[in-house]
Amino acid sequence: MDCHITHRDSHCQVGMIGQFTFADNVRFRDILDSIDQHSSKSVTLNLKKVDFVDSAALGMLLLLREKGQAEHFSITLEGAEGQVRRMFDLSRFDSLFTLVY
């Protein structure tokens, strides 16, 4: 997937495009590094343009969540649609993340 990271004040906005899968471990690492560099207090991942996620992507999001809990930044997942939304439902992400549609 492609991603576009912007920072404003201490908010990190990540726009993702395409398929978010196991093959995106490097991109994901980039996102984590960017959060570290800017000491973000809140992170929003916009998934509106993501049309597919797999179990590895779900795992990465869970790792992000653990990091958020350890380093005290909030995470919002916004715009999940279609297959992405189904996967989130299946894994009960509504009980783990703030989901915005």
Next chain:
Amino acid sequence: MPPLPGSYAAPVSAPTGAVFFSSEGGEDPIRDMLDAGHEGAVFIEDCVSPGIITEAECSMTFVCSTNTAYRQPIARLLAERLQAQLGLARSTATALQTALHEAVINAVIHGNLEITHPITSLEAFDTYYEWVHEKLVQESYARRWVEIHISWDEHTVLVTVDQEGDGGAILTWKNTAPAQMQVNGQGMNIINSCCLAVEVAREGRALQMLFSRKPMLQVGAAASADFWDEEPQTAETLQERPDIYNSYILVVDDDATSRLLIGEILKRDGFTRVATAKNGKEALIEIARQLPDIIILDLMMPVMDGFAFCRKALQIPSLRHTPILVQTALNTPQQRVEAFGLGATDIVTKPVNRDELLARIRVHLEHKHLLGQLVDYHERLERELYVARDMQKMLTPSESALGVLSQQYGLHLQAVFETSSGIGGDLWGVQALSASELAFYLCDMSGHGVTSALNTFRLHTLIRQPELPARDPAAMLSALNVHLKQLIPTGQFATFFYAILDIENHELRYATAAAPPPLMWNAAAQRATALEGRGIPLGAVAGAAYDNYRISFAPGDALLLYSDALVETLCKDGSMIDEASIGSFMEGQLHHKEPQRFMTRLLGWFESRTAAPPEDDLTLVFCQRL
């Protein structure tokens, strides 16, 4: 790369730009293909064509190297191809792509690259992917093949993902509890929710997934196609699915280890509200504090054992809908029968099997939730029906209106209007036509409930139309018939009685459309007789004609109109009230000259003779000239 000559036939339909491979026809055609440098996929400009090696009418086999499977979107390509070829619904193709994708990653990473340990932290995450890439550059790993075989029939598609490597990881995943929030191990859960069925073959190396071609409602495999339905689920529909994980579960067991174990099983599955009790007595205390949604009960306990608890629970009305799941190590048929007889909903054996326990709990909780919804719906419907009934009551003349008319025309007018099921199909009314003429009518729409009630509203509006010949009963019925024939559906009709009381001329002019013959009390003769008259029910036949009848109606005379319920309700002694007995009753009552008591006495007489409230709407109208 040009295709090699060999034993595989060229496929029938080729997508644009595809290159198909065939081998030399040796012992291991796949090895040959990979040895010859064919990776199983080729870049042609920007599009990747699948390396399909065989394609028959109802099946397709795709082979590629681990490297290709890792780097190319194989699952997407195959799913898209299948969607086009088989005309699959988008939701089916999405489910297929998702499951296939998971199966392929499994085959590649855990099977062929033999990386099986989970990612436990962010640090481990980076290391994990370093290992993956380290192995991918080693030819011995990268060249291992992945084979995807797809076959289909009219209803299903079978996809088998096979690999060269060890594949032990699939078996591990199969045992993962669904709601476990692990970073790894989601794959099998996802696959399960996409397919009708999943099988593991070749000692764990091959994963067989069966998909439905059409979206079907399925139980078990988490309603696969329904879940992946094209229509996005709105927040409302998400809430409608029973969230059983909010249920409050009470575990009753004297053994501390057992309580702990079951509690753990439940919590890991996602149930957050779990309470425990050591014995039946403590359980009752807990229940008094908060009513559980389900009780898991050990049968053998020292203080108030399970059987005693069940006996007690039977007597508690609020536990009526609470499923009791009984656990026992002793499991003879007699004990099962006894447990069920005492109100146990289901039985699980001890030692507890986690999957079975969870499966049974889910079934009972979902069932209870659905039952609750049904009860709520029913209650809401009843409330609405009673509101509708009040509206209907307003269509009939009020007591005060009757009082005014009584005064004006020198009458005693009284009526009873009881519907059988909230709303009914009866309607009666009274209309002043002139200073000396008063019209009465009683109508009975066929059927019960909502449809006949709606017709009464129509009739009520209709009968007030000024252009209707209100002063001529027979003409009135004809005119009403014309309208009702159009309004009422075929097969339904209405019985109708219409009478005009003419005070000045001391007579009653009337016409009837198959209504129960009203009773007339003749004060001079001290006799009650049924009014004669015939006519076809309204709404049955176009162009029906009616006759006018006349009878004298002097001061002291009385008229009783009634609906079917009076004469069609079964009495306690097995008989039915008929006109003759109503007539006798009238005679018995009215020569006492107390008209105001008549209606009460009539109702009392009716209720004393009948076994139960009438199944039909009961309407009574009594009018006596003073």
